[in-house]
Amino acid sequence: MLKVSRKPGGEPEIFHSIQGEGVSMGVPSVFLRLATCNLACHWCDTKYTWDWQNFDYQTEVVELDSEEIQRRIRAFNCPHVVITGGEPLLQQAGLEPLVESLAADGYTFEVETNGTIAPLPGMLRHIGQWNVSPKLRTSGNTSEAREIPLVLETFAQLPKAYFKFVITGESDVDDVCTMRDKYNLSPDRVLLMPEGRTPDALKNKSAWLSEACVRHGFRFTTRLHILLWGDERGR
Template sequence: MRIFWMGQAERNLMADRIKLSRQPSGEPEIFHSLQGEGHNIGTPTVFLRLALCNLTCSWCDTKYTWDWANFDPRREVLSLSPSDIEERILAYDCAHLVITGGEPMMQQDALAPLVLSLKDRGLFIEVETNGTIAPSADMACAVSQWNVSPKLTNSGVDSARREVPDVFRTFANIEEAHFKFVMSQPSDIDEVLTLVDRYAIPKQRVILMPQGTTQKAIEEGSLWVAALCTKHAFRFTTRLHILLWGDKRGQ
């Protein structure tokens, strides 16, 4: 059912609770910082980090959102109502929101009323996704920018799980979708070029980013990734939050 006609009270009444990641303090992982990656790097931003993911990338730096063999979900996850989350986001008085994870699209039905409400309030909303779940009509309408990060072989996830052709095509046809590829070694470019060609992704919406969770790894990876971006006319992004603060939660 579409819910554009609803007011805030009706949306809240029908909305499910949303599973969020928790900071070590126990507080929900909603924090104010700078967007550290991609098209809007450097923009003052509120981050909302959701729990759960449908993939299992070997180098994932947020395993506490999904890896229940090594993390305790009772400690790492909490559920809040959309109205509670909205209040916490608006308290920062910041016009830019990034919803990240985990994989936020696993909860898109519960998320849609919150995103619609925040859009009504004038926020610019980015959603970070691994590109395996297609957006609902409500999400497609409300989200300002999609940061689609399809996983490559270097993730260790088998191709049938990480490459969903219909979803790839859907995002390739959305002008507000940027495709960010995490590069572990120079040979990853062959896989990127194959995917860009296979799904007709416009080059100006392709971003390459070095993989790494230390300043040294990002600096070293940046040199060859930047050279590949120059050669193939893709955009380059660093991981600004790693360079500024290291691999620290809540930054």
């Protein structure tokens, strides 16, 4: 059984939309949002997936088997799936058969991960794109929790991994440069994304952040879903 987040109203958070962030921004995709996370970023915009002091587990999470999740994904008639969270790799043992079965029918996958958990072989085989989002000091997590060097080294060696950093302020860009040097990340695989849950918050950071991207050779990404729909869940 997999722990899947619920949309407001209780339905599982499996929905058809466009990828809002990163290198495949704009690609029509089915999203599967899994619950639980091993970090606790203070600016997290999906706290309902893990913050059980402020959200009720029974209200926010539904446990579904692989067949039911597949049935719901297949119903959208869209061959590209984004597996997100929370931290989806906490449940990767349960995800493997799901991914394997859909891949056999031609589905392609992206996984969004915080880069603290090493992927299993079955996942490595079938996931076409890893959107790794290592967390920086300003996320509020301890360095021991947020930076697991062996795991980041593994992702750094995967050509299909991109590193998307959430940027709250200028000091974050310095920390990204430190990580780029430490893990030998080529700049064209590094994306900087403004932190923000409203179009105004994104706009306020986008001008200077895009300049920082130009300076360092990083890619810039916005959060298209926030610009289109605000902070609405399940879009």
